[in-house]
Amino acid sequence: MNVNVKQLAAEKAVEYVLDGMKVGLGTGSTAYWAIRKLGERVREGLKITAVATSRASEEQARELGIPLVAFGDIDHLDLTIDGADELDKELQLIKGGGGALLREKIVASNSSRMIVVADESKAVGTLGKFPLPVEIVPFAWEWTVAEIAKLGCKPELRRNGEELYKTDNGNYIADSHFEAIESAPKLALDLQSIPGVVEHGLFIGIADIAIIGKNDGSIETIEAKREI
Numbered sequence: 001m002n003v004n005v006k007q008l009a010a011e012k013a014v015e016y017v018l019d020g021m022k023v024g025l026g027t028g029s030t031a032y033w034a035i036r037k038l039g040e041r042v043r044e045g046l047k048i049t050a051v052a053t054s055r056a057s058e059e060q061a062r063e064l065g066i067p068l069v070a071f072g073d074i075d076h077l078d079l080t081i082d083g084a085d086e087l088d089k090e091l092q093l094i095k096g097g098g099g100a101l102l103r104e105k106i107v108a109s110n111s112s113r114m115i116v117v118a119d120e121s122k123a124v125g126t127l128g129k130f131p132l133p134v135e136i137v138p139f140a141w142e143w144t145v146a147e148i149a150k151l152g153c154k155p156e157l158r159r160n161g162e163e164l165y166k167t168d169n170g171n172y173i174a175d176s177h178f179e180a181i182e183s184a185p186k187l188a189l190d191l192q193s194i195p196g197v198v199e200h201g202l203f204i205g206i207a208d209i210a211i212i213g214k215n216d217g218s219i220e221t222i223e224a225k226r227e228i
């Protein structure tokens with residue numbers, strides 16, 4: 001069967017968007033389909049306002065006529081829909097393959113709900129095959145990268161052709177090859193304690209629902225178990 005699994009998951013997630021909601025728009029090739037579908041629903045009369053997690057998503061939303069709002073004009077979001085590079089059964093995520101992890105984390109953390117949309121190749125038993133993106137300031141980046149390496153990985157500065165890749169915030173990304181992350185919460189704390197690290201792509205306790213598109217055309221929905 002020839003299914004666009006990213007589109008399948010993304011369009012399912014858009015069903016959660018209701019009139020009047022303030023929505024966070026993710027970044028990447030899966031979030032692209034969610035934004036496209038939202039544009040369609042806005043044209044059909046859905047009333048929402050949105051903020052975007054990257055210049056690319058902002059541009060797409062603007063072209064589709066999705067009303068964008070300034071961050072200063074709202075204090076929270078109802079729902080954010082975004083992709084992921086990896087997700088496990090506890091809905092711990094690796095994000096930042098598209099370089100937007102800092103903005104994505106700010107937006108998702110300020111949302112009542114985050115829905116992660118992905119194709120089934122992103123669902124893993126243990127996080128870490130995908131190199132963990134870590135956003136670092138350019139100042140003394142060599143030292144920051146050396147500290148990240150001490151956590152047991154091989155960090156590699158992301159490149160854009162000949163140039164070093166720069167995020168929308170003017171920072172570098174150290175793609176950190178761990179292979180297997182035994183404890184994502186511990187690694188998150190260790191990374192946060194390194195001066196020069198702005199943010200890392202581990203999203204823990206942020207995603208509420210995962211919608212996974214499968215190659216056979218089915219959709220799996222996983223809800224996060226939260227302690228009350």
Ligand SMILES: O=C(CO)[C@H](O)[C@H](O)COP(=O)(O)O
Pocket residue numbers: 026027028029030031082083084085094095096097098099100101104
């Ligand atoms: O975190 C991200 C961007 O920073 C993306 O959500 C992630 O890289 C998944 O992208 P795609 O949907 O293109 O596979």
